Amino acid sequence: MFLDILAILVSLGLLMFVAYRGYPVIIFAPIFALLAAGLSGLALMPSYSESFMTQAANYVKSYFPIFLLGAIFGKVMEMNGAASSIAHNVVKAIGSKRAILAVVLACGILTYGGVSLFVVAFAVYPFAAALFREADIPKRLLPGTIALGAFTFTMDALPGTPQIQNIIPTAVFGTDAYAAPVVGIVGGLMVFTFGMLWLERRRRQAKALGEGYGTGHRNEPELVQAQLEAAATGEGKGAAAEQPKYLNIWVAVLPLIVVLVLNYVFSRTGWGVDKWYDAGMLKQTFKIDNVKNIVSSWALIGALTTGIVVALLINAREVKGKLAGGLTAAAAGALLAIFNTASEVGFGNVIKTLPGFSGIRDSILGASSHPLISEALAVNVLAGITGSASGGLSIALDVMGKQYLALANATGLSPELLHRIASMASGGMDTLPHNGAVITLLAITGLTHRQSYKDIFAVTVVKTLTVFLLAGVLSIF
Incomplete structure (x- = not known):
């Protein structure tokens, strides 16, 4: 048994290493999977074609529409200026005295509205960097700040979030995106509060040591360059070049509101998608035994599609010339993801x-x-191993989801609690150094693991501890 476990650990270690070094997981995952199979004495080709490819294809079948529509929605929100308008207005309203809070809220609003994590990072970074420089906060704290707003409480804790980490458990537990709303809200507030306390503490420490925004940074956005030029010419620290025109904030948030409202309507009302079709027809023609297992995916597909149409209409002139290239980029990004x-x-x-x-x-x-504690541990471990919240969540629930559901039914535990704890746990230790979102975020901000990973990891630890605390409390009652 020791050698069998060692084979798994070796393959996992190698996968983490190559991912950390920036090599594509899509190439090396099957290589190291076959290495583990070979070391364990299994036949290589059947392991590849029947185990690896079958499950990979099933995942694409189940979630590709959500990846694609989410990428398109985010790209259109970027092209029509809505994402920039939301980020700019949040930052402007809260101001430089609360720069960290402004950035966290801007990221949170966009993520909760359905914009993909990567698009949020690109959209918020220019304003966040300019705000941090104006407030003289070290730039090295910026990735942790964006991570708290985009990768934590709005990704998988708050009920109704359209991010994929909140949709995957629905197919296993027969729940919807609004599962266990009270637990999700309490957990989300805890993560937000303790994350903010950590970041503000780090800001005060830096200020006490006389550390400011810093100089010589890479990938500085145009807004920061304008601030530097203005300061050099004596026009004041906060001066900048001619500011771009932004969409009215209420127009900008309209697509986000549409996605959130329709997702709820299609999931939990008399107009829900589970009532659109006859159950007998679905079972006989499409072999769908229980429509509740896929209703959340259908609801989100409908909501995102409508949101895309609204986003296109609110600033059609701005989008028109960019649409072909934008859709191509969105499709390519969705395929890669x-x-x-x-x-x-x-x-x-x-x-x-x-x-x-x-x-x-x-x-x-x-x-x-207790199934909640065991589930939180399983999802956290596998998300950390794969460096992917959705990947680790899918593996954990595929392997042990039915066992957790059976245990919950036997003890009278609500499947909604299983859903919320699993979803939140996926956003815990997934952000180890080899995580794709972490690597991308650092590349966008022009910083390194050595400079900024400590704060990203701290936010991750806060999220992980919160999940286990909630699981522990719920297991008592």
């Missing part, structure tokens, strides 16, 4: 067939007799 994640899911599917995995699974299941 989902196939990277699908490769990680396929990798996990091969791992779960290996002899050594039974020992790992039993250790996780045996760590606690």
Whole structure:
């Protein structure tokens, strides 16, 4: 058994190493999956075609529309100026005295409204960097600030968030995106509060040491360059070049409101998508035994599609000349994102067939007799191993989701609690150094792991501890 487990750990370690070094997971995930299979004595080609590719293809089938529509929605919000308008207005309203809070809220509003994490980072960064420089806050704190707003409470804690991490559990537990709203809100507020306390503490420490925004940074946005030029010519620290025109804030947020409202309507009202079709027809023609297992995906597809149309209409003149290139970029981004994640899911599917995995699974299941604590541990571990919240969540629920649901039913535990704890746990230790979102965020801001990863990791620890605290409290009652 030791050698079987070692085979898994070696393959996982190698995958983490190459991902950290910037090599594409889509290429190396199958290579290291087959390495683990070979070291464990399994046949290589069947492991690839029947284990790896089957599960990867199933993941693409289930979630590609959400990845694609989410990428298009985010890109259109970027092209029509809505994302920039929202970020600018939040930053302007709160001001430089509360720069960290302004950036966190701007990221949170966009993420909760359905804009993808990567688009949020690109959209908010120019304003965030300019605000940090005006407030003389070290730029190295910026990635952690963006991560708190985009990668935590609005990604998977708050009920109704349209991010994929909140949709995956619905197919396993028969829930919807609004599962366990009270637990999600309480958990989200805890993560937000403790994350803000950490970042503000770091800001005060830097100020006490006389550390400001810093100089010689890479990838400085135009707004910061304008501030530097204005300061050099004696026009004042806060002066800048001619400011761009922004959409009216109420017009800018309209697509986000449409997505959130329609997602709720299609999920939990008399107009829900589960009532659009006859259950007998779905079962006979499409082999759908329980429409509730896929209703959240259908609801989000409808909401995002409508949101895209609204986003296109609110500033059609601005979007018109950019639409072809923007849609191409969105489609390419969606394909890369989902196939990277699908490769990680396929990798996990091969791992779960290996002899050594039974020992790992039993250790996780045996760590606690309560399904919420065991589930939080399993999702956290697998999300950390794969460096992907959605990938680790999918693997954990595919391997152990039915067992957790059976335990919950046997003890009278609501499946909605399983959903919320699993979703929140996926956004815990996924942000280890090899996480794709972390690497992209650092590249956007022009900073390195050495400069800024400490704060990203601290926010991650806050999220992880919050999940286990909630799971522990809920397990008592």
